[in-house]
Structures are given as structure tokens and as C-alpha cells.
Amino acid sequence: MDGEISKLTIEEKLSCQSLTPLTTLNLLDSVDVFLFDCDGVIWKGDALIDGVSDTLDTLRAMDEIFSSSFAAAMYLKANDFPKEKKVCLSVTFFSFSFFSSAGFLVCVYVIGEEGILEELELAGFTGLGVLILKLSPMLINEHFPLQEDGKKTAHLKPNSLFEHDKSVGAVVVGLDQYINFYKLQYGTLCIRENPGCLFIATNRDAVGHLTDLQEWPGAGCMVAAICGSTQKEPIVVGKPSTFLMEFLLQKFNIPTSRMCMVGDRLDTDILFGQNAGCRTLLVLSGVTNLSDLQDSSNHIRPEYYTSTLSDIISLFNNYQSSF
Amino acid sequence: MDGEISKFTIEEKLSCQSLTPQTTVNLLDSVDVFLFDCDGVIWKGDALIDGVSDTLDTLRAMIVFIICVGKKLVFVTNNSTKSRRQYAKKFHSLGISVSEDEIFSSSFAAAMYLKANDFPKEKKVCLSVTFFSFSFFQCRFSSVCFSIKIMLLILAQVYVIGEEGILEELELAGFTGVGGPEDGKKTAHLKPNSLFEHDKSVGAVVVGLDQYINFYKLQYGTLCIRENPGCLFIATNRDAVGHLTDLQEWPGAGCMVAAICGSTQKEPIVVGKPSTFLMEFLLQKFNIPTSRMCMVGDRLDTDILFGQNAGCRTLLVLSGVTNLSDLQDSSNHIRPEYYTSTLSDIISLFNNYQSSF
Numbered sequence: 015m016d017g018e019i020s021k022l023t024i025e026e027k028l029s030c031q032s033l034t035p036l037t038t039l040n041l042l043d044s045v046d047v048f049l050f051d052c053d054g055v056i057w058k059g060d061a062l063i064d065g066v067s068d069t070l071d072t073l074r075a076m077d078e079i080f081s082s083s084f085a086a087a088m089y090l091k092a093n094d095f096p097k098e099k100k101v102c103l104s105v106t107f108f109s110f111s112f113f114s115s116a117g118f119l120v121c122v123y124v125i126g127e128e129g130i131l132e133e134l135e136l137a138g139f140t141g142l143g144v145l146i147l148k149l150s151p152m153l154i155n156e157h158f159p160l161q162e163d164g165k166k167t168a169h170l171k172p173n174s175l176f177e178h179d180k181s182v183g184a185v186v187v188g189l190d191q192y193i194n195f196y197k198l199q200y201g202t203l204c205i206r207e208n209p210g211c212l213f214i215a216t217n218r219d220a221v222g223h224l225t226d227l228q229e230w231p232g233a234g235c236m237v238a239a240i241c242g243s244t245q246k247e248p249i250v251v252g253k254p255s256t257f258l259m260e261f262l263l264q265k266f267n268i269p270t271s272r273m274c275m276v277g278d279r280l281d282t283d284i285l286f287g288q289n290a291g292c293r294t295l296l297v298l299s300g301v302t303n304l305s306d307l308q309d310s311s312n313h314i315r316p317e318y319y320t321s322t323l324s325d326i327i328s329l330f331n332n333y334q335s336s337f
Numbered sequence: 338m339d340g341e342i343s344k345f346t347i348e349e350k351l352s353c354q355s356l357t358p359q360t361t362v363n364l365l366d367s368v369d370v371f372l373f374d375c376d377g378v379i380w381k382g383d384a385l386i387d388g389v390s391d392t393l394d395t396l397r398a399m400i401v402f403i404i405c406v407g408k409k410l411v412f413v414t415n416n417s418t419k420s421r422r423q424y425a426k427k428f429h430s431l432g433i434s435v436s437e438d439e440i441f442s443s444s445f446a447a448a449m450y451l452k453a454n455d456f457p458k459e460k461k462v463c464l465s466v467t468f469f470s471f472s473f474f475q476c477r478f479s480s481v482c483f484s485i486k487i488m489l490l491i492l493a494q495v496y497v498i499g500e501e502g503i504l505e506e507l508e509l510a511g512f513t514g515v516g517g518p519e520d521g522k523k524t525a526h527l528k529p530n531s532l533f534e535h536d537k538s539v540g541a542v543v544v545g546l547d548q549y550i551n552f553y554k555l556q557y558g559t560l561c562i563r564e565n566p567g568c569l570f571i572a573t574n575r576d577a578v579g580h581l582t583d584l585q586e587w588p589g590a591g592c593m594v595a596a597i598c599g600s601t602q603k604e605p606i607v608v609g610k611p612s613t614f615l616m617e618f619l620l621q622k623f624n625i626p627t628s629r630m631c632m633v634g635d636r637l638d639t640d641i642l643f644g645q646n647a648g649c650r651t652l653l654v655l656s657g658v659t660n661l662s663d664l665q666d667s668s669n670h671i672r673p674e675y676y677t678s679t680l681s682d683i684i685s686l687f688n689n690y691q692s693s694f
Binding site: 236242 | 382383384525527528529530531532533547548549550551552555556559560575577578581582583584585587588589591592593594595596597598599600601602
């Protein structure tokens with residue numbers, strides 16, 4: 015493996031070239047870890063993009079999935095968010111209520127879907143707002159909203175206080191199809207009134223391909239709603255924030271210059287890769303097309319671009335067959 | 338009336354003073370029109386704030402020195418959930434007599450903005466004559482012939498992410514509003530090979546406070562703004578929170594508007610406070626200079642800023658969302674001319690002044 019080939023100049027690195035057989039080989043040669051965005055790169059809605067399965071097998075890429083939900087749970091862990099706090103009452107009270115001890119669970123309010131709650135619970139935190147139904151996949155049909163707070167309504171009545179849990183120490187906001195006024199009020203109250211309550215956003219994507227045919231509002235929509243009512247900015251744990259990258263660096267102990275980010279969005283995936291010092295490859299199978307990339311208002315230039323993920327393998331095969 | 342008393346220097350005008358008997362008399366002397374915010378000034382939720390009714394009666398009937406000059410009262414509210422007619426009803430139910438044309442709600446502002454910018458109500462398009470004669474003798478195209486004869490009606494519709502107040506004001510102004518609370522019951526079904534459709538003839542999306550906000554409406558509004566050429570994005574206002582009930586605050590229009598900004602990455606045209614769009618209306622109505630108007634409100638970033646932007650006198654009341662520490666906080670840069678605890682102070686301070694003679 016000739017180390018020289020991979021030492022491209024900064025200008026060449028930022029030159030936004032279409033992948034060719036030679037440059038593909040070079041990339042494969044100089045990168046040990048491939049990071050893939052999913053929507054628009056691996057799948058679109060629930061449909062796998064052609065050729066991806068074989069590509070991944072061939073790349074023997076990392077077998078781990080790092081989602082922004084996972085990132086949210088890891089952020090809380092990294093910042094020592096409490097799981098359970100026991101507080102003992104003072105002796106004067108104790109003598110009255112002999113055996114009582116107060117336990118404060120510090121909860122996380124979730125405006126989002128099951129993925130976030132699941133990651134929080136796996137990390138040992140207590141989540142509110144979303145119910146995990148432990149049903150077999152066959153019983154979960156698409157008409158049944160797997161949401162507790164998604165079904166609630168906020169009743170506006172005189173002399174009636176909308177209550178919220180004072181022990182909520184963080185509100186995590188992500189994409190939420192079941193967003194409603196109840197959740198917006200709950201999250202807003204926690205952030206405005208619970209001292210030190212964190213406001214965490216899984217990401218701020220404006221739209222995304224929730225179905226194969228079209229785009230839908232993304233987490234950026236729900237996060238902006240909470241910014242609008244609290245007038246606060248969130249801690250963003252997903253792309254393009256580099257929080258996830260720090261995690262990956264610890265895990266692989268490989269320099270970012272030997273990682274390549276493959277994504278379909280300039281302002282999240284490619285920017286993320288560049289911020290972290292990775293190689294970057296834009297695929298045109300998702301939300302970005304060639305004219306978006308070449309538009310004069312776009313200032314984010316990936317190192318390479320290509321039509322779809324499977325090009326990596328077809329170009330590599332092309333190179334090999336030229337010998 | 339001594340005109341000199343009211344000629345304060347700019348420094349004094351921006352001096353953020355607590356109202357006193359003397360300054361109250363001065364204010365009453367130099368102002369002909371009082372503009373009141375409603376939430377937090379007149380009422381909180383559905384509960385009238387103490388002393389407001391008498392204060393408004395007294396202001397209308399006010400006799401100042403030797404000149405009988407009743408004050409004109411105008412109610413300027415950012416809450417778009419009700420129309421002017423519905424607000425007049427609310428006032429009436431609280432024992433205050435207010436006419437519709439004294440009320441300027443942000444729902445009314447949205448309809449007036451569309452009117453002022455010649456938003457189409459109905460467009461008729463006739464097909465060219467060549468089509469007509471060609472199909473006339475082609476019997477096998479008879480069904481097509483029929484549809485070509487009919488003139489195409491393009492209704493330029495307005496999609497509403499908000500409540501009845503906006504829909505009612507749009508209708509009164511002759512526009513076709515769609516969406517609103519009805520769409521609050523709809524769900525967006527995410528299925529493969531299934532397209533979420535939206536009306537391509539929507540020419541404007543109006544966003545205000547919406548208790549019935551949901552993913553369906555967010556997608557509908559987003560698609561209209563992103564895909565219908567020239568579609569307007571109008572916000573009734575951007576208040577972060579508001580007293581929808583007397584006991585606490587709730588997310589305001591600023592929440593829903595921000596959601597749409599988040600998904601479309603576009604900024605809206607704001608018609609409510611602190612935008613001065615409504616002020617242009619008021620100027621036409623009264624033909625009185627803004628320096629002889631006083632804005633009374635409970636919010637610095639909407640009410641007071643609105644008044645200042647328009648060149649009015651400004652009075653902050655502490656009966657709503659802003660308290661004294663918010664006003665005096667070092668991060669606050671908006672300084673009203675005066676502040677006082679509650680609206681009825683105007684009358685008690687005035688009486689105080691009078692009784693000192």
C-alpha cells in the first residue's frame with residue numbers, strides 16, 4: 015500500500031470530483047472506516063437502494079449503527095446525567111417518618127419516537143413521554159400509535175394547572191410524527207421552569223425521506239418549535255455536530271484522516287465529515303442532486319461525489335478489469 | 338393645555354420611569370389614542386384583570402382640564418385564535434362594551450395583508466378559441482369538448498395552520514381559507530408508494546397559534562411553501578408563549594411559526610406586533626400622529642417595541658408576562674417610557690393628582 019497516493023493536497027481534497035476508477039481505488043486504499051448516513055444512502059423510506067447490500071458486504075464495513083438517538087443517550091452519559099438520586103430526609107423529619115427515604119428519579123422528557131426512548135433506557139436513564147410496547151413485530155400495525163403523550167390533549171380550562179414533572183432534568187427532541195400541543199407545552203415548561211434542565215436536539219435536519227416518494231418535516235421542525243417557545247438554543251448531538259465523532263475516535267482509535275463519511279446531505283453529512291477532518295463522499299441517491307451541488311449558493315464541497323453507493327464497487331471492479 | 342409639558346427630551350422619554358400622579362396627568366394630556374394589548378393587560382385567559390372595566394370607561398369619558406376630550410381606545414392583540422367579532426363577544430361577556438372596529442387582532446392583520454397585496458380571491462381563465470372550434474365537430478371527443486367549454490376557475494387558496502379566528506377573517510375579506518382546526522383531526526399515513534397530496538392552488542400559508550398542531554398540517558404547510566411557486570409564508574406573530582389560561586403560559590404562535598421555518602428554511606412575513614403593518618391601518622383610521630398615541634402592553638419584545646418602532650409613547654404594565662426584574666435585567670435593552678403595576682393605576686394616579694388640589 016503506497017502511502018504517497020493518499021497524500022492529496024488540500025486543494026485536491028476539496029476539489030469536488032466525480033469518483034473515477036482510480037480515485038475509488040485511492041479512497042479504498044487510504045480509508046479504514048467508512049461512515050454511512052442511512053436515509054438517501056442506504057435506503058429511501060423502507061426501500062433499500064439498489065446494490066447497497068452487495069456493496070456493504072464487499073466493503074466489510076463497520077457493523078455498528080450510530081444513530082442520533084444513540085448520540086443523545088451517550089451525551090447524557092458523557093455529562094454524568096443522574097440516573098437515580100437518593101436523598102435522605104433530615105433527622106428532624108426522620109423521627110416522624112421513620113422508614114421513609116426519598117428517591118428522586120431524574121427523568122428525561124422525550125419529544126420524539128421510540129428510538130430515543132429505547133437508547134435512553136439501554137443507557138440506564140428514565141424516559142417519559144413515549145411508551146415502549148414490548149410486542150412482537152407482527153402485532154404492531156401501522157395504525158396503532160406507539161405513543162403515550164401523542165394521544166394526550168391539553169385542556170385549556172380556567173383555574174386548571176397543566177402539571178409537569180419537576181424532576182425532569184433534560185428534554186430530548188427529535189423527529190416526532192406524533193407532535194402535538196400537549197408535548198410542546200410539557201417540553202416548554204420543563205425547559206423554562208426546571209432549574210438546569212438540558213435542551214438536547216438529536217439533529218436539526220429540515221426534511222427527510224420518511225417515505226420513498228417524498229420528503230417530510232424532519233427533527234429540525236420539532237426542535238425549531240421548542241426553540242420558538244423557549245427562546246433557547248439546543249445542544250445538538252447528531253450531525254453535523256462532532257459529538258458522535260469523538261465517540262467513534264475512542265472506539266476505533268484510528269485518525270479521522272483515515273475515515274470517510276458517505277452521505278447525501280451537504281449541510282449535515284458532508285459538513286460533519288469536514289468538521290471532523292474525514293474524507294467525504296457525496297452520493298446523489300438522496301436529497302441532493304447535481305444541480306444543488308453545483309449551485310452558486312452552495313459552499314460545501316465534498317472531496318468526491320458519485321451517483322449511488324454501489325458505484326464504489328463497480329468503479330473498483332472497473333479499475334481491476336483494466337489490468 | 339400646555340404643550341411644553343409634553344416636550345420631553347429623548348433621554349427623558351427613554352427613561353423607563355414608574356408612573357406617578359404628575360406623569361400620569363401629563364400622559365393623559367398629551368395622548369389622544371390609547372392602544373392596548375389584551376392578554377396580560379385587559380385579561381388573563383378568560384379572567385378580567387381588576388379595575389380594567391372602570392379604567393376603560395373613565396378613559397373614554399375623560400375630561401382633561403378645560404377640554405372635554407374622550408380618549409380613543411384601540412385593542413391590538415397578537416392572539417390570532419379569535420376574529421374581531423369573537424373578541425368583541427369576549428369583551429361583552431366580561432362586561433366591557435367594545436365595537437369590532439376598535440379591535441385589531443393579528444388574524445385580521447393577516448387577511449388585511451393579503452388584501453393590501455392583491456392576493457387573488459378568484460381567477461377566471463378562459464381557454465383560447467382554437468381549442469373550442471377544433472373539438473366542436475369531433476364527436477368522439479365530446480366529453481373532452483364539454484370540459485373545454487367550461488371556464489377554468491382557479492381559486493387561490495390560503496392554507497391555515499391556526500384556529501377559527503384566522504379562517505373567519507379570511508372569509509370576511511373574501512378569501513378561501515383551508516386547513517385550520519379541521520386538519521387537526523387528520524393523520525399523516527406514512528406508507529411506501531403512497532404520495533401525500535397537497536392542493537397546488539394554495540398561494541399562501543398563514544401560521545398562527547394552533548392548539549391543534551400536528552404532523553399532517555406541518556407537512557401540508559411545508560409542501561405548499563416549498564413546492565407551490567410564489568407561495569407566501571405569513572406569520573400572524575412570533576410570541577414565544579402566552580397566557581392562554583389565567584394560571585400559566587403556553588406555547589405561542591412563535592412555536593408553530595418556528596416549526597415551519599425549521600422545515601422550510603424560510604423566514605415569514607410577520608403581520609402582528611412588533612411589525613408596524615397594523616400601525617399603517619391605524620394611521621389611516623384616525624389621522625392622528627403616532628406621537629399622540631400611547632401603546633400599553635405587557636411584553637417588551639412585541640408591545641413596547643411595536644410602540645417604539647411606530648413612534649408612539651409606551652407604557653409597560655407588570656400584570657402580564659413581564660415583571661420588574663425582567664425589565665431591570667441587564668440583558669434587556671427595550672426600555673418603555675413608563676411602567677406601572679396594572680392598567681387601573683392610570684385612574685388611581687390621576688385621582689391622586691386631582692385630590693392633591
